[in-house]
Amino acid sequence: GxxxxxxxxxxxxxxxxxxxxxxxxxxxxxxxxxxxxxxxxxxxxxxxxxxxxxxxxxxxxxxxxxxxxxRSVLCATPQYLAEHSPLESLQDLRSHRCLSHAFVSAAQYRFRRDGELFEVPVEACFSTDETAVLRRAVLAGGGLAILPTYFVGEDLRQGRLVRVQPAFEPEPxxxxxxxxxxxxxxxxxxxxxxxxxxxxxxxxxxxxxx
CATH class of the missing domain: 3.40.190.10 (Periplasmic binding protein-like II)
Structure with a gap:
């Protein structure tokens, strides 16, 4: 059937x-x-x-x-990271171009560390409801975004994208x-x-x- x-x-x-x-x-x-x-x-x-x-x-x-x-990762292209200030803490996100999976200009990235869940407010310069569009914008050098590993795993393995702040895991x-x-x-x-x-x-x- x-x-x-x-x-x-x-x-x-x-x-x-x-x-x-x-x-x-x-x-x-x-x-x-x-x-x-x-x-x-x-x-x-x-x-x-x-x-x-x-x-x-x-x-x-x-x-x-x-x-x-x-699981997801906070990631960007190597070129974007080379051309912008280092992301030494999550608070530095405020000085970066952040892309978001939502139709809103203000968004929150949700992370977990040592079992604790917390949110970091960001100003999204680009937002969409479609993960493929978000991935394409990040690959074009548009900035940082949280993307699922099921969709960008090969990008990470091939070096097209780089994981940022791996100690902080986006909420699974x-x-x-x-x-x-x-x-x-x-x-x-x-x-x-x-x-x-x-x-x-x-x-x-x-x-x-x-």
Missing amino acids: KLRVACSPSFAEAQLAGALVQFQAQHPQVSFSVLTADRSVDLTAERIDLAVRITNSLDPALIARSLAVC LGVHAVYLSRQHQPLALRLLVDFLAERFGGDSPPWDRG
Whole structure:
């Protein structure tokens, strides 16, 4: 049968599309319709069988299964860092060009160190609701941004981007498979959730292992 799956565009491009194709290789009778949106899709209204959500705030009315941890990095291009003042502390962010994943001019970067969560206010000179656009702006030398490792891991490994202040980790988020009910759940959906949980590896996802 067909499964309708919703996911953010960046995670769908970087991780989910390949996973779904691999699942189909094992279960060729299953077809997919994938909706990409950087918003929380209404599963009932849009007839979604499964949504992959990256968040720490889940709807308690929905069933959720943890798939992985989404870690992020504060990063910029080597050229940008060479041309601007050193970032010796997070307070120095105020003197840098900061890009943000939001349609707001004032934003907050959220970090964790030694188990403590804290926020640093920044003035975003560039903001967008699309992770791919944010990545492209950073690669163009636009400034600093917090980007997920599932999307920029290869940029970091190839030296196109450099991690800044690694002692301070941006707040990690959960990657969850979300669906409406366990009752009358199609076998294909149950198999898919199990497959994604195994593939994405929980606390040590493949994109963080290189």
